[in-house]
Amino acid sequence: MILPRYSEFCGRVKTLSGASALEAIPGELKKLNASKALIITDRGVVAAGLIKIVKAAITGKGSRLTIGAVFDDTPPDSDYKVVNAVAKVYKEKKCDAIIAVGGGSVLDTAKGVNILVSLGGDNLLDYEGAGAVKQRLKPLVAVPTTAGTGSEMTLVAVIADHDRHVKMTFVSYFLLPDIAVLDPRMTKTLPAAITAFTGMDAMTHAVEAYFCLGKNPLSDTTAFKAIQLISNNIMNAVKNPGDMESRLAMANAAALAGIAFSNSMVGLVHNLGHATGAVCHVPHGVCMSIYLPYGLEYNLHKVGDLIGEILYPLAGAEVFAKTPKKQRPLATIEYIRGMNEKLKKATGGRHATALKDIVDREGKQMVPRDAIPVIAKNAMGDGAKIYNPEEQSYEDNIMVIEAAWEGVPLDLKKIKKGPKKQKF
Amino acid sequence: MNINKYPEIKPGKKYIKRIYIAVMLWIVGRAIQAACRVDREIKKEFAELPEHFSFSLGVLPTGPFMIISKDGEGRAKYDGWKKGRNSLPLEMNIKNIEAAFKVFSFQESTSVAFARERFIVNGDLGYALAIVRVLNIVELYLLPKIITKLAVKRYHKWSEFSPVRKYVNRVLIYIRTFTF
Amino acid sequence: MQKKDFYSFFNQSKYLAGARALEHIPVDLKSYDAARPLVLATKDVTLQGLKKTFIRAFYDSDITLGGFYDDIIDTAGIDQIRDLATLFHDRGCDSIIAVGRGAVMNAAKGLNMAVSTGVSDILSLAGENTLKHPLKPFFTVPTAGSCGYDMANIAVIEQRMFKSDYLFPEVVCLDPRMTAVTDIQKTVESAFVALAHAMEASETRHQNPLNDAYSLAAIQFIHENLPVTLKRPGSKHAALALAYASAMAAAAFSNAPSGVVHNLGSALSQLTGLKPGLCMGIILPNALRYKIEKKIPVRDELVLAQAGIDVYSQTPDKVRAAKAVEILGGLTALAGKYIPASLAGLKIPGYILEDAARRAESEDSQGFTYNDYKSILTMSGMGLA
Numbered sequence: 001m002i003l004p005r006y007s008e009f010c011g012r013v014k015t016l017s018g019a020s021a022l023e024a025i026p027g028e029l030k031k032l033n034a035s036k037a038l039i040i041t042d043r044g045v046v047a048a049g050l051i052k053i054v055k056a057a058i059t060g061k062g063s064r065l066t067i068g069a070v071f072d073d074t075p076p077d078s079d080y081k082v083v084n085a086v087a088k089v090y091k092e093k094k095c096d097a098i099i100a101v102g103g104g105s106v107l108d109t110a111k112g113v114n115i116l117v118s119l120g121g122d123n124l125l126d127y128e129g130a131g132a133v134k135q136r137l138k139p140l141v142a143v144p145t146t147a148g149t150g151s152e153m154t155l156v157a158v159i160a161d162h163d164r165h166v167k168m169t170f171v172s173y174f175l176l177p178d179i180a181v182l183d184p185r186m187t188k189t190l191p192a193a194i195t196a197f198t199g200m201d202a203m204t205h206a207v208e209a210y211f212c213l214g215k216n217p218l219s220d221t222t223a224f225k226a227i228q229l230i231s232n233n234i235m236n237a238v239k240n241p242g243d244m245e246s247r248l249a250m251a252n253a254a255a256l257a258g259i260a261f262s263n264s265m266v267g268l269v270h271n272l273g274h275a276t277g278a279v280c281h282v283p284h285g286v287c288m289s290i291y292l293p294y295g296l297e298y299n300l301h302k303v304g305d306l307i308g309e310i311l312y313p314l315a316g317a318e319v320f321a322k323t324p325k326k327q328r329p330l331a332t333i334e335y336i337r338g339m340n341e342k343l344k345k346a347t348g349g350r351h352a353t354a355l356k357d358i359v360d361r362e363g364k365q366m367v368p369r370d371a372i373p374v375i376a377k378n379a380m381g382d383g384a385k386i387y388n389p390e391e392q393s394y395e396d397n398i399m400v401i402e403a404a405w406e407g408v409p410l411d412l413k414k415i416k417k418g419p420k421k422q423k424f
Numbered sequence: 425m426n427i428n429k430y431p432e433i434k435p436g437k438k439y440i441k442r443i444y445i446a447v448m449l450w451i452v453g454r455a456i457q458a459a460c461r462v463d464r465e466i467k468k469e470f471a472e473l474p475e476h477f478s479f480s481l482g483v484l485p486t487g488p489f490m491i492i493s494k495d496g497e498g499r500a501k502y503d504g505w506k507k508g509r510n511s512l513p514l515e516m517n518i519k520n521i522e523a524a525f526k527v528f529s530f531q532e533s534t535s536v537a538f539a540r541e542r543f544i545v546n547g548d549l550g551y552a553l554a555i556v557r558v559l560n561i562v563e564l565y566l567l568p569k570i571i572t573k574l575a576v577k578r579y580h581k582w583s584e585f586s587p588v589r590k591y592v593n594r595v596l597i598y599i600r601t602f603t604f
Numbered sequence: 605m606q607k608k609d610f611y612s613f614f615n616q617s618k619y620l621a622g623a624r625a626l627e628h629i630p631v632d633l634k635s636y637d638a639a640r641p642l643v644l645a646t647k648d649v650t651l652q653g654l655k656k657t658f659i660r661a662f663y664d665s666d667i668t669l670g671g672f673y674d675d676i677i678d679t680a681g682i683d684q685i686r687d688l689a690t691l692f693h694d695r696g697c698d699s700i701i702a703v704g705r706g707a708v709m710n711a712a713k714g715l716n717m718a719v720s721t722g723v724s725d726i727l728s729l730a731g732e733n734t735l736k737h738p739l740k741p742f743f744t745v746p747t748a749g750s751c752g753y754d755m756a757n758i759a760v761i762e763q764r765m766f767k768s769d770y771l772f773p774e775v776v777c778l779d780p781r782m783t784a785v786t787d788i789q790k791t792v793e794s795a796f797v798a799l800a801h802a803m804e805a806s807e808t809r810h811q812n813p814l815n816d817a818y819s820l821a822a823i824q825f826i827h828e829n830l831p832v833t834l835k836r837p838g839s840k841h842a843a844l845a846l847a848y849a850s851a852m853a854a855a856a857f858s859n860a861p862s863g864v865v866h867n868l869g870s871a872l873s874q875l876t877g878l879k880p881g882l883c884m885g886i887i888l889p890n891a892l893r894y895k896i897e898k899k900i901p902v903r904d905e906l907v908l909a910q911a912g913i914d915v916y917s918q919t920p921d922k923v924r925a926a927k928a929v930e931i932l933g934g935l936t937a938l939a940g941k942y943i944p945a946s947l948a949g950l951k952i953p954g955y956i957l958e959d960a961a962r963r964a965e966s967e968d969s970q971g972f973t974y975n976d977y978k979s980i981l982t983m984s985g986m987g988l989a
Contacts, residue, residue: 381550
């Protein structure tokens with residue numbers, strides 16, 4: 001295992017996992033001296049009936065936890081005004097803990113609310129700028145409802161100020177949730193296509209974490225476990241949505257991948273994925289699964305050995321032993337392409353494997369060919385490119401996006417290669 | 425217990441490393457100003473940054489720093505090594521003097537330093553990336569290939585960066601950096 | 605009640621590991637709004653010149669060390685902690701950094717309980733989960749040869765055990781200048797404590813992916829780097845990896861019930877005065893062998909961590925457990941100069957061994973009986989009458 005010259009790792013989130021993990025929340029909150037929780041969520045989560053389950057679980061027999069209020073109007077793009085409003089509710093109802101049930105924007109909002117209610121004040125803008133959060137905040141419980149983003153393990157909160165058209169980023173270890181709850185009941189009702197692309201999103205976190213520049217021993221082992229769990233369970237979770245074991249495994253994988261990538265950072269796949277999402281409004285996970293094989297091909301000459309090692313958690317010991325060492329990197333890429341193809345079949349074509357095939361609900365193409373230069377340009381301003389082993393210029397981006405648009409493998413000969421193998 | 429046996433220890437100073445870094449920052453700062461007038465790529469990067477943009481690159485907690493701002497004509501201007509009280513749109517800080525020394529003695533490339541969490545960036549990361557690109561090009565001009573290769577992920581090929589452009593601009597930038 | 609598949613995992617510590625890690629401490633202290641740490645260290649830290657290195661790391665920072673107390677000797681005592689608390693308050697400190705191993709970590713945790721809770725007699729806090737609130741920022745800078753509890757959620761003060769998640773260090777700073785091997789015997793012993801803790805934490809019955817991530821990484825680092833250290837004790841890289849392994853093993857150990865090797869090794873060490881690492885090192889391969897004999901499942905992924913993917917995938921499923929024992933045997937043989945292969949040469953009287961087995965049984969939470977423990981001791985080279 002590689003011990004880099006210097007690395008940092010922090011996975012400071014208490015993880016509760018299991019078919020009845022939600023029921024453990026009151027006990028854990030009691031340990032943190034909290035007894036009245038504010039639930040933050042969004043309309044989609046409520047419509048899926050998940051809040052009912054959460055409420056029943058945390059106020060069940062023996063629980064002293066009460067629910068101060070439920071805020072279910074979190075917008076998909078978390079806004080500071082919403083944060084201010086929710087913080088007011090928290091104070092009015094005299095809550096002493098926050099439970100965030102939902103995806104990334106719900107959790108971001110919850111983190112923002114936590115800053116306000118813990119540090120005082122009534123306007124989040126007062127805490128803008130780095131380093132404002134320097135003390136423990138109120139207990140925050142994250143209950144993810146998709147198995148993919150891994151945002152329950154991240155220390156960042158992105159909150160928009162729509163008046164000024166800026167996104168404020170708050171970074172602090174104190175923003176990490178105190179508790180992440182992985183309960184398969186929360187993901188049981190996810191439709192097949194979403195299960196597929198969120199699962200591949202987590203896969204991308206883990207795979208990139210394994211070969212990007214910030215890798216470290218613990219991001220390696222968490223990434224490996226995540227890849228293994230996803231590879232073993234994703235097809236079953238897509239085909240048999242009610243299979244709780246697979247759902248729990250996927251939720252675990254997403255959390256592990258979250259730990260891995262937030263400590264190791266990610267590269268080209270996320271870079272182009274973020275850009276494509278920003279320009280064409282394609283869901284994050286969809287872009288990730290399409291770009292993943294390209295990210296591997298692009299860095300093959302620098303981190304081929306590492307990519308070859310990924311074959312073990314992906315395909316198992318038998319395949320790994322049978323494949324000669326030299327062929328493993330390409331076999332890894334082949335295997336991931338194969339997974340995407342299988343998922344495409346299992347979802348009736350909804351899991352796209354090329355950018356040109358992504359369609360919205362009306363069946364309209366979401367990434368037109370002439371968007372490629374815009375995406376390539378946008379990607380130049382996305383932070384993930386720093387951590388990619390190989391340099392990425394605008395021209396490189398064009399080359400990769402064009403291949404991903406068509407859905408054809410990269411021409412390995414055309415990749416401009418840096419001089420040497422990557423050292424960590 | 426005699427508590428005087430365990431006196432308080434105030435942090436000392438590492439003068440030589442500080443001076444080295446201060447000199448490097450001065451040269452890089454002046455060179456960015458010069459290169460912005462010579463190299464079209466850097467000119468373009470600065471043109472795309474917002475008006476009144478300025479940034480600092482330096483060492484926590486007390487510096488030295490290098491301040492660059494965008495002047496009225498959209499060009500880079502070296503603004504000295506002292507940071508005022510107000511925060512700038514972009515502040516790239518290296519966590520400590522030793523980490524800064526590793527970066528400025530080319531033992532760690534910018535991206536590796538980022539990966540090793542030596543940097544703290546306040547402000548829009550997109551701007552930071554533009555600055556990193558500028559720094560990479562400036563290094564290409566200032567330093568011989570053998571050192572620049574350590575500092576960048578991939579050294580430009582001839583076809584991407586013509587030797588004529590490199591050597592002519594290098595001379596121009598050197599002259600502008602060291603003359604007033 | 606929770607179902608069988610339920611698990612929880614928690615590790616508070618952030619790791620800074622590698623070149624110039626010490627110099628990163630000021631920024632991390634700042635993130636806690638702390639600026640005046642009290643530094644505790646063992647005398648040998650100063651004697652080895654590490655005090656100087658440590659203090660130099662704070663040059664050009666805005667951190668003032670409230671004091672560098674380097675008179676911690678063998679065990680953490682309550683009187684000393686009281687003195688330290690006075691020093692802490694006197695200097696207006698707001699955080700604690702412990703440099704060294706063993707006693708200093710316990711003293712620092714004790715001090716932190718004293719200054720954070722305000723309780724006058726911290727011994728009244730002994731036991732599990734008695735702390736109700738987070739403590740002050742507590743950073744550790746381990747030197748080579750951790751005792752196994754150093755970076756865990758455990759403190760031992762006046763032979764009383766304290767266990768709480770609030771006792772985890774906030775930051776563990778692993779700097780190759782500090783973790784360099786000074787006493788190879790201690791380093792090897794510490795590696796075997798970590799190995800025993802990691803292997804037992806990863807065992808089948810309470811495995812979970814997060815605990816695996818820590819324990820398997822620790823096992824891998826020890827198997828890769830202990831042979832290097834044995835051959836070239838001066839290798840800073842290997843020493844750093846071993847220290848990292850100790851940290852990860854401590855996190856895994858904090859999240860799993862203690863296993864047979866730990867129970868038996870600690871009991872034997874307490875009764876004989878032998879080092880825990882020595883006892884655990886001798887018992888570990890034998891305990892594994894015993895489990896295989898008794899058909900108690902042994903994790904086949906041990907081989908994966910010990911020898912890498914290639915060896916693991918080429919070893920057929922059924923013999924992986926045996927292979928794990930074989931590889932472990934190879935490692936103990938390499939360390940033979942420091943860890944004897946059997947208890948036989950140590951001349952431990954039979955009644956003490958019986959006592960040890962009894963004491964281990966009383967600590968056991970996994971259904972191993974006196975007879976199991978006795979048999980493992982017998983296998984470890986000492987027949988019991």
